[in-house]
Amino acid sequence: MVKRKNKQEMAEKEEIIRTKEITLHMGPQHPSTHGVLHLILDMQGERIVKAEPDIGYLHRGTEKIAENLYYPQFVPYTDRLDYLSGMTNNLAYVQAVEKLLGIEITERAKYIRVVASELSRIGGHLLGVGAWALDLGAMTVLLYAFREREMVLDLLEMLCGARMTTNYMRIGGVRLDLPDGFKERCMEFATLLPKRVNDYEQLLTENRIWLKRNKGVGIISAEDAIDLGLSGPSLRGSGVKWDIRKDEPYLVYDRLDFDVPTGENGDCFDRYIVRIEEMRQAARIIKQALRDIPDGPVNVDMPEIVPPPKKDVYKNMESLIHHFKYVSHSFKVPPGEVYSSIESPKGELGFYIVSDGSEKPFRLKIRAPSFVNLQSIDHMCREEYLADVIAIVSSLDPVFGEVDK
Numbered sequence: 001m002v003k004r005k006n007k008q009e010m011a012e013k014e015e016i017i018r019t020k021e022i023t024l025h026m027g028p029q030h031p032s033t034h035g036v037l038h039l040i041l042d043m044q045g046e047r048i049v050k051a052e053p054d055i056g057y058l059h060r061g062t063e064k065i066a067e068n069l070y071y072p073q074f075v076p077y078t079d080r081l082d083y084l085s086g087m088t089n090n091l092a093y094v095q096a097v098e099k100l101l102g103i104e105i106t107e108r109a110k111y112i113r114v115v116a117s118e119l120s121r122i123g124g125h126l127l128g129v130g131a132w133a134l135d136l137g138a139m140t141v142l143l144y145a146f147r148e149r150e151m152v153l154d155l156l157e158m159l160c161g162a163r164m165t166t167n168y169m170r171i172g173g174v175r176l177d178l179p180d181g182f183k184e185r186c187m188e189f190a191t192l193l194p195k196r197v198n199d200y201e202q203l204l205t206e207n208r209i210w211l212k213r214n215k216g217v218g219i220i221s222a223e224d225a226i227d228l229g230l231s232g233p234s235l236r237g238s239g240v241k242w243d244i245r246k247d248e249p250y251l252v253y254d255r256l257d258f259d260v261p262t263g264e265n266g267d268c269f270d271r272y273i274v275r276i277e278e279m280r281q282a283a284r285i286i287k288q289a290l291r292d293i294p295d296g297p298v299n300v301d302m303p304e305i306v307p308p309p310k311k312d313v314y315k316n317m318e319s320l321i322h323h324f325k326y327v328s329h330s331f332k333v334p335p336g337e338v339y340s341s342i343e344s345p346k347g348e349l350g351f352y353i354v355s356d357g358s359e360k361p362f363r364l365k366i367r368a369p370s371f372v373n374l375q376s377i378d379h380m381c382r383e384e385y386l387a388d389v390i391a392i393v394s395s396l397d398p399v400f401g402e403v404d405k
Contacts, residue, residue: 021049024386028057032135032390035400039377041389048389051381053374058404066364070330071097072171074361079165081349081368081402084127087120087156088344089402090169095250096340096351097171100333103300109173110251111293115186116159116168117251117342118282118289122193123152124345124397125275125282132272132394133204136213141203148196151189158182172306173299183290190286197279204272214268218380218392221266228379229372232347233274234396238266244343256288268395275397304331330359339367346370346397368402 024041027033036057042050062081066074078089091113098105105113130145153163158179160168168175204210220230225238235242243260245253261277263270299306307326312319335357341350347369354363373396380392 026389028054033393034131034398036404037374037393037398037400039389039393041381041386043386046385046387048381048384048386051378051389053377055371055374055400055403058400060404062405063364063366067361070359071333071361072326072330074364075169075171076165076167079167081366081405082124082344082346082370082399083164083401084399085120085124085345086162086164086166087116087168088124088342088349090166091117092340092342092344092349093351094169094171095342096338096353097333099338099340100336100353100355101171101305102334103172103302103305105173105300106297107252107294108177108296109298111289112174112178112298113169114251114253114256114289115286115293116156116166116174118285119152119155119186121282121345122279123149123156125279126152128345128394128397129200129272129275132391132397133210135390135394136210138203138207138210141200144196144199144203148193151192155182155186155189158185170299170306172302173297177298178293183293186286187290190283190290193283194280197276201276205276211269213387213391214272214395216265216267216269217384217388218268218395219266220376220380224379225266225376228376230347230376231369231372232343232345233271233278234347234373234376236261237263237271237274237395239264244341244348248341250342252289252292253285255292256285258285258288268391271395332357332359333361341367344369346399346402347373349402366402366405368405370396370398370400371403371405374398374403 021042021044024043026039026041028036028038033039038054038057040052040054041048062077065077075090075093078093079086081089126145126149130142133141156166157163159182160166160176220238222238222240225235225240239262241260241262246260258281261274263274303322308319308322313323333355335355337354339350339352341348348367349369350367352365353361356362377392381389
């Protein structure tokens with residue numbers, strides 16, 4: 001009788017101590033969810049039992065819009081996917097259309113595209129690392145990162161007249177050649193950036209608070225990362241040395257010397273280190289591309305694919321007619337289907353296009369890395385604390401323009 005009473009008392013005490021399971025809604029207005037992400041967190045005390053991402057608040061039907069536009073008309077819409085890295089979005093789309101058309105762009109255009117894409121990568125990583133630090137309470141890093149990001153945006157503005165929504169890549173080449181003075185300013189920036197990245201590392205890499213918040217947090221093994229379809233720094237942080245620029249080269253990446261950084265533990269800290277090193281490697285790529293860039297045209301010699309120079313449209317009747325036909329009727333693309341992907345700052349960005357032989361895509365599907373990477377949140381968050389969810393979301397660096405495409 002006494003034993004039974006003791007057991008009953010112990011059970012009652014355990015019931016008092018035990019924390020009941022609750023469901024917490026984080027976002028979609030929370031500043032640390034990097035956009036309109038709604039996380040449904042099932043929690044036991046402060047421990048995460050389950051983390052379910054609820055997306056769709058920003059949905060714009062981009063793929064369906066593409067199917068109702070001429071092929072060239074869709075280029076500006078790609079800027080709005082990962083809107084922090086517009087150049088890489090442009091590149092992935094125009095490269096897919098060029099594959100359908102079976103055309104090879106000029107050598108000069110290839111090098112220009114590499115420079116523009118790597119500038120875009122640096123800009124994306126600068127904001128990613130800066131915002132991550134801010135999410136965990138370190139404001140200075142964001143201010144420093146924005147200083148260098150402004151330099152990137154100034155270079156992009158010099159190149160195409162826009163800072164974020166670039167609309168620079170064109171089917172068959174690029175919209176404009178390098179302006180006077182761009183090469184020198186870009187080389188200066190590529191030389192300066194590694195020193196500035198060292199400054200970020202001084203603030204963060206050995207910082208005990210940063211280590212406490214990221215080391216051993218949000219671990220995902222290489223096998224699980226591959227199974228979940230992760231790509232970019234989120235995959236390489238788990239030790240998988242996969243980079244499309246190296247493993248399935250496009251443009252002139254196979255002629256350039258650069259390293260692919262990887263992590264060891266697959267935690268938030270490794271994903272941070274990968275991004276830091278990728279910025280250094282991007283600067284290295286830019287310097288080589290600027291050094292080796294050849295002279296020549298920046299567009300293919302195919303009048304039906306490439307519109308005439310704007311200055312000729314104002315002075316020449318044939319060019320005016322050509323421009324009118326290009327804008328109002330576009331061009332037909334041979335029937336078929338194609339998938340083309342690139343290594344964007346967030347991972348594998350691919351476009352799958354089905355053509356029925358008309359001037360518009362019959363079907364278009366975007367393989368957006370932020371969307372795919374987001375499905376690893378539940379895996380990374382389980383058994384972690386609520387505070388760790390912030391670090392994990394930041395380590396994935398999602399941009400909701402391409403999640404809710």
